[in-house]
Amino acid sequence: MTSSRVANKFRTAFNYKGYEVTRWFPGHMAKGLSRMRRQLRQVDCVLEVHDARIPISGRTPRFQETLSVRPHLLVLNKMDLADLSRKNEIEEKLGRQNVEHLTFSSCNSFKDQDVKQIMPKVMEILSSSPEYHKEEDEDITLMVIGIPNVGKSSLINAFRRMYLKKGKATPVGKDPGITRSVLTKIRVSDRPSIFLLDTPGVLSPNIPDVETGFKLALVGAIKDHLVGEDFLADYLLFRLNRHENFRYVEHYGLREPCDQVMRVLGHIAVTMGKSRKVRMDSGTGAVIVHQPNFQVAALQFLRDFRQGALGPAMLD
Ligand SMILES: Nc1nc2c(ncn2[C@@H]2O[C@H](COP(=O)(O)OP(=O)(O)OP(=O)(O)O)[C@@H](O)[C@H]2O)c(=O)[nH]1
Ligand SMILES: [Mg+2]
CATH class of the missing domain: 3.40.50.300 (P-loop containing nucleotide triphosphate hydrolases)
Incomplete structure (x- = not known):
């Protein structure tokens, strides 16, 4: 499959609706x-x-x-x-x-x-x-x-x-x-x-738009929790696919590029051996199930990107 045909499978725009970036001007x-x-x-x-x-x-x-x-x-x-x-x-x-x-x-x-x-x-x-x-x-x-x-x-x-x-x-x-x-x-x-x-790093008291906030968070200029690690991981995946930068596929041993963040994070968590116990109601009582730890995987995905392990980046 050529890279442009692969890219056609992916989102062409990121849906920012409902996302917010918390103000950070200490x-x-x-x-x-x-x-x-x-x-x-x-x-x-x-x-x-x-x-x-x-x-x-x-x-x-x-x-x-x-x-x-x-x-x-x-x-x-x-x-x-x-x-x-x-x-x-x-x-x-x-x-x-x-x-x-x-x-x-x-x-x-x-x-x-x-x-x-x-x-x-x-x-x-x-x-x-x-x-x-x-x-x-x-x-x-x-x-x-x-x-x-x-x-x-x-x-x-x-x-x-x-x-x-x-x-x-x-x-x-x-x-x-x-x-x-x-x-x-x-x-x-x-x-x-x-x-x-x-001098201390100084931001605008109000980040002009959500997309700028996401970019600032991806490069580590604002703290992850102001956006949310899971949203940020999804935005990162969107950007990598949009730029046809598929190094993550090999880096994490995935079979092919993928636009669904939970699948990618699930795979990373399993490869890392990171799971967490979740209480679920089975109908006949509560049971404990093991789920991939998506949170840990999101942090690893972001860390790898920031250290350059997923290839050089240009977000503008
Ligand atoms: N890859 C890479 N990392 C860098 C470079 N310059 C700085 N860093 C890393 O970026 C991080 C931030 O560096 P700092 O020098 O503390 O940045 P700062 O602008 O003084 O940050 P604040 O004091 O928080 O505003 C550190 O982990 C550095 O090692 C660079 O050119 N390349
Ligand atoms: Mg400094």
């Missing part, structure tokens, strides 16, 4: 944003980090409004997890949204090739900025901003590793909302003398 985000605004005067350039798998959606409009008074570089990070076959189209779209300076990076590899290009770009942007007048030995301060979990703190640690040969200065973690303390100033280079301000 106090540390509001506080963070107002502190960031106040500190702007000391900042020479803003590095906005975003996830390369959602290059267009999910950026916070408030950043653009309030922080755009400073030179700006958009860093699309986690490129190791992204399908960048439509890179030119992405660059054009962002150009139309007034993104003048853009670069891609991955801070998961110790080669740091892509991270190495960032500082020279920043220097280029600064030297072409009309307001920028600095002596050679003056400190340069960059503020790293972005939504949660895109790799802001990882990027800072990568710079330190690269330029100072020093270990982690700011904690990173797989869940969104790791950096909470506002504006930690971290030295990343001696010559030139460069400091980076790490």
